[in-house]
Amino acid sequence: MKNENVRRMPNIQTQFGKSVRRLRFKRDLSQEALADLAGLHATYIGRIERGRQNISLTNIGKIARALKVKPGELFKGVH
Amino acid sequence: MKNENVRRMPNIQTQFGKSVRRLRFKRDLSQEALADLAGLHATYIGRIERGRQNISLTNIGKIARALKVKPGELFKGVH
Numbered sequence: 001m002k003n004e005n006v007r008r009m010p011n012i013q014t015q016f017g018k019s020v021r022r023l024r025f026k027r028d029l030s031q032e033a034l035a036d037l038a039g040l041h042a043t044y045i046g047r048i049e050r051g052r053q054n055i056s057l058t059n060i061g062k063i064a065r066a067l068k069v070k071p072g073e074l075f076k077g078v079h
Numbered sequence: 080m081k082n083e084n085v086r087r088m089p090n091i092q093t094q095f096g097k098s099v100r101r102l103r104f105k106r107d108l109s110q111e112a113l114a115d116l117a118g119l120h121a122t123y124i125g126r127i128e129r130g131r132q133n134i135s136l137t138n139i140g141k142i143a144r145a146l147k148v149k150p151g152e153l154f155k156g157v158h
Contacts, residue, residue, distance in 0.1 A: 012140035056133045061091035070158055075151030
């Protein structure tokens with residue numbers, strides 16, 4: 001049960017990042033390999049996984065595609 | 080970035096926008112009411128629903144919260 005303030009939204013980036021990392025491990029990909037597949041930078045993937053990046057919808061789509069999942073799959077465990 | 084064609088990227092913004100609109104109707108909310116609940120502007124909600132906005136993860140979280148769904152629910156029907 002989350003009850004944090006809507007404006008602060010502290011958790012979604014962290015939760016999303018963990019989800020990306022979990023799926024990347026599942027595919028046995030390095031951050032660099034995922035970055036290549038998604039057409040993004042490895043440092044950017046690192047920032048996402050550490051919950052430091054407020055990623056955009058189109059980049060969510062690129063990562064989902066690179067991981068061969070639907071975008072919604074990246075939101076499992078994100079509340 | 081928005082119109083970049085990465086591996087036949089289907090229009091994720093359009094699909095996501097339809098999903099937001101569908102859930103907003105389900106909650107019987109106007110764009111203005113949803114905007115107020117989410118702490119965003121009504122014009123921004125309109126842009127999202129028309130697939131014109133490359134929304135960020137934190138704003139996805141705000142809209143999900145305002146619609147009382149998990150963020151993943153917004154990605155049903157998004158491929």
